[in-house]
Amino acid sequence: MKSAYLYVRVSTDEQRRKGFSLIEQEDRLIKYCEANRVKIIEIFREDFSAKDFNRPEWKRLIRTIKKKNKRPDYILFIKWDRFSRNVALAYQMIKVLQDLNVQAIAIDQPVNFEVPESSVMLAIYLAIPEAENLRRGLNCSDGMRRARKLGRWPGRAPVGYTNLIGTDGRGFVAPKQPEANQIKRAFEEFARGTFSISEVRKMLMLDGLQCSRNNFWKLLRNPFYCGIITVPPNAKEELQLVKGIHEPLISEQLFYDVQIILKGRHHPKVLKENSKILFPLRGVLKCPYCHKRLTGSASKGRHAKYCYYHCITPKCKGRFGIKALHQSYEEELDKISLR
Incomplete structure (x- = not known):
């Protein structure tokens, strides 16, 4: 059998x-x-x-x-x-x-x-x-292309939008809160030229936005948020930009300001920390090991920057955390009293 x-x-x-x-x-x-x-x-x-x-x-x-x-x-x-x-x-x-x-x-x-x-x-x-399968895929891609040319978004809604069904039975996308306001804030913060992409993303993540680093980069380059839908090129037609029927989250001017910064034509004004404020005791204190003067600098870690006072001599092991040293210095100042 x-x-x-x-x-x-x-x-x-x-x-x-x-x-x-x-x-x-x-x-x-x-x-x-x-x-x-x-x-x-x-x-x-x-x-x-x-x-x-x-x-x-x-x-x-x-x-x-x-x-x-x-x-x-x-x-x-x-x-x-x-x-x-x-x-x-x-x-x-x-x-x-x-x-x-x-x-x-x-x-x-x-x-x-x-x-x-x-x-x-x-x-x-x-x-x-x-x-x-090939015919079905071709018909599907042609249908999605026709929808884009009419200003409709045929696929899953981008971050900040949600897919809905209208009274006529046709699908459309609409802003979804609070993600829509968070996306708008992302463009506004980055367009100021003060913060980098990673810094803007961290700010929004603290506000509740869930978005990976790669997707956040694509998000800032997506013209969908200013009301424009892209029709990708094929063998017969070139890339087309169509005015979408959905509600934009930002203006076209704000979107293009962000693209100028992303393309490197305008370098953002990154805020630099004032070293005199961070290290007020630099050049005043002496190293307890070699008696040379202490200077200060910040080391960049995985999640933050860490500030230290250290000896100007490269081989000296004098190295002190900024918080502990400032605290001990303030304690010594508290002991001093004027007559």
């Missing part, structure tokens, strides 16, 4: 469009095994796209086959599009299974690998799903 693993797969998109069901596929495969006297060892249920074989359940299936001494004779599925939607990767996986002495069989599209002419039918069965 032959043995088999059953593999049923559906993607969320297919379930919504075509009503495919894992239960329906599984039921048909079980009936096929009962009719053809095939023993079912295990059933693998997948909810993942078939664009490649980097799927959790499929990888577990291959690991199970390699691990067990007695391997199944077949891997059964309904159609070849349940197996793969990529022709090149499908042929590679078929070869891997053949090396493991396991045969892949689609019960609705049977292929006899012992007959050379059957390879033509296999090529057709594998090519049709890939062509469907």
